[in-house]
Amino acid sequence: MAAQTHRPAARLTARALNRATLDRQLLLRRSAMSAKEAVGHLVGLQAQNTRPPYFQLYARLADFDPAELSALMESREAVRLVTLRSTLHTHTADDALTLAPLVRAPRERELRSFRRGLEGVDLDRLAAVARELVEERPRPLKELREDLLAHWPDADPLALTTAARCLLPLVQATPRGLWDRSGQVVLTTVEHWLGRSAGPGPGLDTIVLRYLGAFGPASVKDFQSWAGTTRTKEVFERLRPRLAVFRDENGVELFDLPDAPRPDPDTPAPPRFLPEFDNVLLGHADRTRVIPAANKGRNGVGNQTYGSVLIDGFLDALWRVRREKDTAVLTVQPLRRPTRAESAGITEEAARMLTAMTDAPDHDIRFGTFLDFGE
Numbered sequence: 001m002a003a004q005t006h007r008p009a010a011r012l013t014a015r016a017l018n019r020a021t022l023d024r025q026l027l028l029r030r031s032a033m034s035a036k037e038a039v040g041h042l043v044g045l046q047a048q049n050t051r052p053p054y055f056q057l058y059a060r061l062a063d064f065d066p067a068e069l070s071a072l073m074e075s076r077e078a079v080r081l082v083t084l085r086s087t088l089h090t091h092t093a094d095d096a097l098t099l100a101p102l103v104r105a106p107r108e109r110e111l112r113s114f115r116r117g118l119e120g121v122d123l124d125r126l127a128a129v130a131r132e133l134v135e136e137r138p139r140p141l142k143e144l145r146e147d148l149l150a151h152w153p154d155a156d157p158l159a160l161t162t163a164a165r166c167l168l169p170l171v172q173a174t175p176r177g178l179w180d181r182s183g184q185v186v187l188t189t190v191e192h193w194l195g196r197s198a199g200p201g202p203g204l205d206t207i208v209l210r211y212l213g214a215f216g217p218a219s220v221k222d223f224q225s226w227a228g229t230t231r232t233k234e235v236f237e238r239l240r241p242r243l244a245v246f247r248d249e250n251g252v253e254l255f256d257l258p259d260a261p262r263p264d265p266d267t268p269a270p271p272r273f274l275p276e277f278d279n280v281l282l283g284h285a286d287r288t289r290v291i292p293a294a295n296k297g298r299n300g301v302g303n304q305t306y307g308s309v310l311i312d313g314f315l316d317a318l319w320r321v322r323r324e325k326d327t328a329v330l331t332v333q334p335l336r337r338p339t340r341a342e343s344a345g346i347t348e349e350a351a352r353m354l355t356a357m358t359d360a361p362d363h364d365i366r367f368g369t370f371l372d373f374g375e
Helices: 014-024 035-041 052-058 066-074 093-098 100-113 123-136 141-151 157-167 190-194 204-215 220-227 233-242 340-357
Strands: 010-012 078-082 088-092 170-172 186-189 244-248 253-256 272-274 307-311 314-324 327-334 362-367
Touching: 010 014, 014 204, 035 052, 035 066, 035 078, 035 088, 052 066, 052 272, 052 340, 066 078, 078 093, 078 190, 088 093, 093 190, 100 157, 123 141, 123 157, 123 186, 141 157, 141 186, 170 190, 186 190, 204 220, 204 233, 220 233, 220 253, 233 253, 272 340, 307 340, 314 340, 327 340, 340 362
Parallel strands: 010 244, 327 362
Antiparallel strands: 078 088, 078 170, 170 186, 244 253, 272 307, 307 314, 314 327
């Protein structure tokens, strides 16, 4: 019998990866999915601030109404809690209960970084006390801190509340995170908030497949960067017979679902306004498939991050919107000179977004500079 020969993995250009990723992210064309379906498909929405999840869905869904996601939050079909990369995300209720394999490692790392402030604190007892407090009634962060200090007066206050969040799956109770109103951070456990316990969650194999469905093709390091975890190579090796394998222009091995869409690299990509911290910008270790190398780190200064505009599929402009009396003023700061057709498309998309996502009767769309890179 002749020995089997293995064909070298096909290479995917940055542009091919861009179009594949945009398609999975519902950014090549707006999807008819419901808000709940989209949140599940995307394995959560980065929610470091309260409004970005709404803008993430607006960029992806046809006829999106912010009230749809707000209603999911209010009915507890979607919740805000710390998960991927130890950062706040909006997840479906089912995912909030079962994504433990993804949150364990980053929470443990964060907890270790506060160990000096927790000397003499029994972490098992801390978890039990914190659970009893927040399940008795949802507690504002300041009140939870004071209650925990009563038990451990010599501990660092911030370390105590951080440890409670790392040890327990704490959700931010509404009205925090609602579109039309908000409130202070008030915490309880996800089980108490949803009225049900977490069943057996999906294994890492299932989570990797879901990640590839929303972010692929991707490398092992890409997945680890997205999840904030490590040591998952064996999971990909176990799945290898079920996956398609490619390489990028640098020779890095990429995995994908065999039947997932990989559009022609020349497929048109319309302009899209993304909020700060959109996961399409954060979901890979190598982000050049969406962020040109020349624009790395240029979507903010210091602790301030701005929205990103995808032009022809890549981050090539920033945006911010300000209210000036009855006018919503949206400023676009290009990072390269757009063509006349690109400028017209950006203006059209900006007008559409302002109409859908603000209640200002008047709109003013400007191309200008609001961020100084010191160049």
